[in-house]
Amino acid sequence: MKQIAVIGAGTMGLGIAHVMAQHGLKVILIDLNEKILTESKKIISINIDRQIRKGVINEEQKKITLSNILFTKKFNESIKNVELVVEAIHENFNLKKKLIKDLDSMCKSDVIISSNTSSLSISNLADGTNYPDRFVGMHFMNPVPIMPLVEIVVGNNTSQKTVDSIIILTKQINKTPLLVKDSPGFVANRILLPMINEAIETLSQGVSDVSSIDQIMKLGMGHPMGPLRLADLIGLDVCLSVLKVLEKGFGDKKYSPNHLLVKMVEEGNLGCKTKRGFYGYDKDVKNPYPIKFDI
Ligand SMILES: NC(=O)c1ccc[n+]([C@@H]2O[C@H](COP(=O)([O-])OP(=O)(O)OC[C@H]3O[C@@H](n4cnc5c(N)ncnc54)[C@H](O)[C@@H]3O)[C@@H](O)[C@H]2O)c1
Structure with missing residues (x-):
């Protein structure tokens, strides 16, 4: 593959675009929100500078990586030429379903469409489109430039040819593809979110x-990051929606989201992206301070 589109330039979309572009793919990064697009360009540049400091990439590669990404608000003609679309918009079934259906008429007939959904059914998202055989889950982990895993979610109708192409691409961008069935939360989030x-x-x-x-979880269990800090990084809205999918999908109350999580999302405290979650990020993003909750 040479040309791809990433839809949604939020936390995940910008990371996916960064990694794809770094490995030589031409990327169209599309978001409806102009401000988020501008911000995403800045964040990718900062993240590449971090890679330069670590010696992973050099200044010349930074220029090439950034020039490989077209930041745009428009679903224009160029999407007709892409071989792969990675959808990374909000974790909302109806929003994703509409976008995925719309792609039917925008893309060429052999395009592969993938979703970075954390938990929604790949088979249900593909249902009713012209391409259920060319639809697959590519579940990248956050932060994308650092985490080596991509869960490849195989839907009921995903063809072997599609799976094979996605495995090759995932290896090409230096990630490890692991296949999972289309089941609520797949593997990673089914274990992590509870x-x-x-x-x-x-x-x-x-x-x-x-x-x-x-x-306790860091020092006692060897986790690199505690679960509350990780929740902030993932986004509390994303955590909430994954738990709801697990609860509904398995019909089991054990996945029912905690009331504090629901309240924080209602209040707009979504973690790193809003500068407040279980920690505050408004003073120093690198050294967030824990929030005191009145329990
Ligand atoms: N945050 C994580 O840690 C994480 C990890 C793995 C997977 N995911 C999944 O990745 C997806 C994106 O999550 P995120 O955290 O990056 O979300 P986000 O809220 O940071 O970004 C979503 C972006 O999509 C844009 N958008 C919404 N509708 C659009 C449309 N129709 N066309 C173009 N752009 C549109 C929004 O403007 C926003 O910038 C979700 O499905 C989520 O479950 C998230």
Whole structure:
């Protein structure tokens, strides 16, 4: 593959565009929101500078990577030439379904469409489109430039040819593809989100505070980051929607989102992206301070 489109320039879309462009693919990065597009360009540049400091990439490669990405608000003619679309818009079934259906008439007939959904059914998203055989889940992990895994979610109608192409591409961008069936939360989030929810439950019962809960999981379990800090990084809105999908998909109350998580999302405290979640990021993004909750 040489040309791809990434739709949604948020946390995930900008990371996916960055990695694809770094490995020589021409990327059209599309977002409806002009401000987010401008911001995404800045963040990609900052993230590449971090890679330069670590010696992963040099100044020349930075120029090439940035020049490989076209930041645009428009679903214009150029999307007709892409071989792959990676959809990374909000985790909302109806929004994604509409976009995916619209792509039917915008793209060429052999394009592969993939979704970066964290939890929604790949088979249901593809249902009713012209291309259920060419639809697949590419579940990248956050932060995309750093995390080596891509869960490849195989829907009921995804063809072997599509899976093979996506495995090749994933290896080409230096990631590890692992195949999973189309089941709520796939593998990663089915295991991770109940742990995060339990950490929030522990906090909301006043068993311990934000900092101690995270430290316990870091120092005691060897996790590189505590579950509450990780929730902030993922986005509390994303955590909430994945838990709802798990609860509905399995019909099991054990996945029911904790009330504190629901409240924080209602209040717009979504973690790093709004500068406030379980930690505050408004003073120093690198050294967030734990929030004191009145329990
Ligand atoms: N955040 C994570 O840690 C994480 C990890 C893996 C997968 N995911 C999944 O990736 C997807 C994106 O998550 P995110 O955290 O990057 O979300 P985000 O809210 O940061 O970004 C979503 C972007 O999509 C844009 N958008 C919405 N509708 C659009 C449309 N029709 N056309 C073009 N742009 C549109 C929005 O303007 C926004 O910039 C979700 O499905 C999420 O579940 C998230």
